[in-house]
Amino acid sequence: MNPARRRRLLWVLGLVAAAGVATALVATALQRNIAYLYTPSEVLRGDAGDAKRFRLGGMVAAGSFQRTQGTLDSQFRVTDGDAELAVRYRGILPDLFREKQAVVATGRMQGDAFVAEEILAKHDETYMPKEVADKMGKAHQKHDVAAPGGKETAR
Structure with a gap:
């Protein structure tokens, strides 16, 4: 193999190796920041598994x-609709946070309670996050209960 081809081959191999390392680093970073959404019944059933950080809706x-x-x-x-899960949170709650309203909390399980790092509340009377609406719609169908406002999905 002549020197020019050898140099080109080394460049191509170097670029492929660099692209592989960059892809691995990006995938690792994304994996650490992914937080899947689970409902209380899914968490209590064990569907969340050993997820260190996830969203509860x-x-x-x-x-x-x-x-x-004073704190x-x-x-x-x-x-x-099927199960309830205790949530603990330290911080300022969103203005629209209240009972009987949709909420998505990001955090982790600690014993039998969910310790939230972040709380998101719905922003008006008709909105519910699509993932939560889909899962709540399944619970409404399971229990043969009419969905609030006659809607089961987000707009």
């Missing part, structure tokens, strides 16, 4: 919200 159960006086600590329960 559902409705804030009526009468479940409690705030520790930013709050506790509430999230329900999907």
Whole structure:
């Protein structure tokens, strides 16, 4: 093999190796930041597995919200119609956070409670995140309950 071909071959091999390393680094970074959405019944069934960080979606159960006086600590329960899961959060809750409203919490399980790092609340009366709406719609169908407002999916 002449020197020019050898140099070209080394360049191509170097570029392929660099592209492989870059792809591996991007995939690793993305994998660490992915947070799958689960409902309380899926979490309690074990569908979340050993996921270190995931999103919990559902409705804030009526009468479940409690705030520790003088702190930013709050506790509430999230329900999907089949099961409820306790959620603990330290921080300022969104203005639209309230009981009987859709919520998506990002965090991890700690014992039998979900410890949230971030809380997202729906932004108006008709919106619910599509993933939550789909899963809640399945719960409504399972229990033969009419969906609130007659809608089962997000707009």
